[in-house]
Amino acid sequence: EDQVTQSPEALRLQEGESSSLNCSYTVSGLRGLFWYRQDPGKGPEFLFTLYSAGEEKEKERLKATLTKKESFLHITAPKPEDSATYLCAVQAGDSNYQLIWGAGTKLIIKP
Amino acid sequence: EPEVTQTPSHQVTQMGQEVILRCVPISNHLYFYWYRQILGQKVEFLVSFYNNEISEKSEIFDDQFSVERPDGSNFTLKIRSTKLEDSAMYFCASSDSPGAGQFFGPGTRLTVL
Numbered sequence: 001e002d003q004v005t006q007s008p009e010a011l012r013l014q015e016g017e018s019s020s021l022n023c024s025y026t027v028s029g030l031r032g033l034f035w036y037r038q039d040p041g042k043g044p045e046f047l048f049t050l051y052s053a054g055e056e057k058e059k060e061r062l063k064a065t066l067t068k069k070e071s072f073l074h075i076t077a078p079k080p081e082d083s084a085t086y087l088c089a090v091q092a093g094d095s096n097y098q099l100i101w102g103a104g105t106k107l108i109i110k111p
Numbered sequence: 112e113p114e115v116t117q118t119p120s121h122q123v124t125q126m127g128q129e130v131i132l133r134c135v136p137i138s139n140h141l142y143f144y145w146y147r148q149i150l151g152q153k154v155e156f157l158v159s160f161y162n163n164e165i166s167e168k169s170e171i172f173d174d175q176f177s178v179e180r181p182d183g184s185n186f187t188l189k190i191r192s193t194k195l196e197d198s199a200m201y202f203c204a205s206s207d208s209p210g211a212g213q214f215f216g217p218g219t220r221l222t223v224l
Contacts, residue, residue, distance in 0.1 A: 043217050
């Protein structure tokens with residue numbers, strides 16, 4: 001069964017304290033891995049798509065990387081406005097459409 | 112910046128009633144999706160839609176659910192006879208290709224009493 005697991009469930013950092021969020025996946029052939037940001041009561045906001053191991057994408061203080069088993073979302077010198085839940089989702093080899101989601105990591109950045 | 116819009120933002124209904132949730136996808140996108148998120152749980156795929164037909168659906172998307180693109184801009188999700196367990200946040204999304212990032216709307220919070 002295709003599965004996506006994110007860790008940790010929650011992460012509290014001081015402003016400026018860099019860290020990484022993990023997304024591990026077990027799927028029957030990865031077509032793509034997606035990172036989203038979700039603020040309370042809002043829809044997921046698209047951040048990155050990664051398609052193959054070794055690929056990296058960057059956006060401001062965020063950098064996503066992909067291996068054959070997991071993806072990391074690195075956050076460098078975070079600010080309080082980076083506080084949100086970060087969701088990871090995968091598109092498996094037998095589907096062109098649906099995303100299979102992890103439970104998310106709730107990130108809190110304290111000033 | 113183009114965005115997906117959804118109406119209403121909150122819908123309260125009685126068990127057994129029909130509801131229609133509405134979405135306007137990004138204008139040049141051709142692939143449309145519905146997802147739901149029960150409070151405190153993971154986002155779950157319901158259905159994808161392309162070229163005026165369902166391209167994929169999950170086990171959740173049973174005969175009580177239907178989707179329609181009634182005109183060139185709207186995309187709707189209908190629940191024929193709502194159940195208490197249908198209470199959730201429903202998100203519409205769209206993309207310009209099957210493997211590309213899907214852009215989500217703000218959601219409709221459905222409360223079934």
